[in-house]
Amino acid sequence: DAEITQSPRHKITETGRQVTLACHQTWNHNNMFWYRQDLGHGLRLIHYSYGVHDTNKGEVSDGYSVSRSNTEDLPLTLESAASSQTSVYFCASSESRGYTDTQYFGPGTRLTVL
Amino acid sequence: GENVEQHPSTLSVQEGDSAVIKCTYSDSASNYFPWYKQELGKGPQLIIDIRSNVGEKKDQRIAVTLNKTAKHFSLHITETQPEDSAVYFCAGVQGAQKLVFGQGTRLTINP
Numbered sequence: 001d002a003e004i005t006q007s008p009r010h011k012i013t014e015t016g017r018q019v020t021l022a023c024h025q026t027w028n029h030n031n032m033f034w035y036r037q038d039l040g041h042g043l044r045l046i047h048y049s050y051g052v053h054d055t056n057k058g059e060v061s062d063g064y065s066v067s068r069s070n071t072e073d074l075p076l077t078l079e080s081a082a083s084s085q086t087s088v089y090f091c092a093s094s095e096s097r098g099y100t101d102t103q104y105f106g107p108g109t110r111l112t113v114l
Numbered sequence: 115g116e117n118v119e120q121h122p123s124t125l126s127v128q129e130g131d132s133a134v135i136k137c138t139y140s141d142s143a144s145n146y147f148p149w150y151k152q153e154l155g156k157g158p159q160l161i162i163d164i165r166s167n168v169g170e171k172k173d174q175r176i177a178v179t180l181n182k183t184a185k186h187f188s189l190h191i192t193e194t195q196p197e198d199s200a201v202y203f204c205a206g207v208q209g210a211q212k213l214v215f216g217q218g219t220r221l222t223i224n225p
Contacts (some may be wrong), residue, residue, distance in 0.1 A: 031211055042120070042203055042215035043158070050211075058212070090157050099146050099207050100165065105157030 003027075006091050006106040014114055019078040021109050023091030031094045032074040033103065034058075034066060036087040043090065049074055050097060081113045116141040116208040120216025128224050133194055135219045137204035138186040144206045147187050148213070149178060152201045161202075162189070191221075199223045 004025040013019050023032065030051050035043040045058030047066040055066050063085060065077045078085055088110050092103040117140040127133045139147070145166035150158035164171045164178045164187065171178050175194075180187040191198055204216040 033211075033213075035215075040123075040217055042118075042217045043213075044215070045212060048212070059214075092157075094211055097211055099211065100163065101211065102148075102160050102163075103211070103213065105150075105159065107155070107157050 004091060004093055004104055004106040006089075006109050008109060009107065010110050012112045012114065013081050015081060015083060017081050019081050019111065021076045021078075021089055021091075021111070023074050023076065023106060024072055025091075025093040025104075025106075026072065027093060027095070027104070028071055029093035029095050029104075030071070031097065031101075031103075032068070033092040033094075034064070034074065034076045035090045035092065036060065036085075037090060037108070038087050046076065046089075047074075078111075081111075083113050085111065086113045087111060116144055116206045116214040118204060118206045118214050118216045120204050120219060122219060123217060124220045124222070126222045126224060127194055129194055129196060131194055133191045133198070133221055133223075135189045135202055135204070135221070136186060137188070137216050138184075139206045140185070141206065141208065142182075142185065144208070146207045147178070147180060148205050148207075149176075149189050150203045150205065150215075152203065152218075154200075158203055194223045196223050196225060 033048040034046040049068040091106040094101040148163035152158040
């Protein structure tokens with residue numbers, strides 16, 4: 001069955017280190033998204049991509065970067081991790097840019113920055 | 115841009131009773147409103163959605179209503195069951211596929 005996976009599921013790192021969170025989907029979806037989830041804020045969009053080599057900034061993109069070299073993967077990189085980036089990160093994908101297309105979410109990565 | 119407010123943040127109901135979660139949005143141009151359910155340790159999952167040309171939509175025990183004039187929409191769950199316990203998120207759409215989420219409601223069903 002097609003799915004969307006994230007790795008690692010849990011990560012502890014130190015302030016200032018570079019961290020990369022992986023997201024892989026097997027639906028062949030064009031669109032991929034990264035969100036962070038914090039208490040009281042719901043899910044907030046970090047970066048998104050509508051296709052290979054396309055990337056766009058979301059609401060809370062500072063300190064994060066993404067690159068899309070193939071359809072299946074959209075890794076999220078924290079260039080220099082900060083304690084404020086301690087959060088649960090979710091990747092999602094959808095088929096097309098139609099506004100009613102369902103976004104399918106991965107299981108999440110819990111990141112702790114010490 | 116779009117701003118979505120969700121209430122209440124926590125809701126506790128007796129099994130078999132109904133639960134209602136309300137959201138308001140700011141952008142009158144918004145035309146699509148999905149609802150997601152998130153179970154513990156999992157990612158959000160779409161449970162129902164509504165387009166702006168429809169006032170109500172039902173799917174078994176869940177329904178969503180939309181009031182475009184007042185810019186608010188609500189999720190209704192009837193005959194609640196223990197498996198309905200989860201965090202629920204409403205969302206609006208800002209541009210192509212850009213979801214703006216409410217803050218979430220933690221629903222607890224008491225046996």
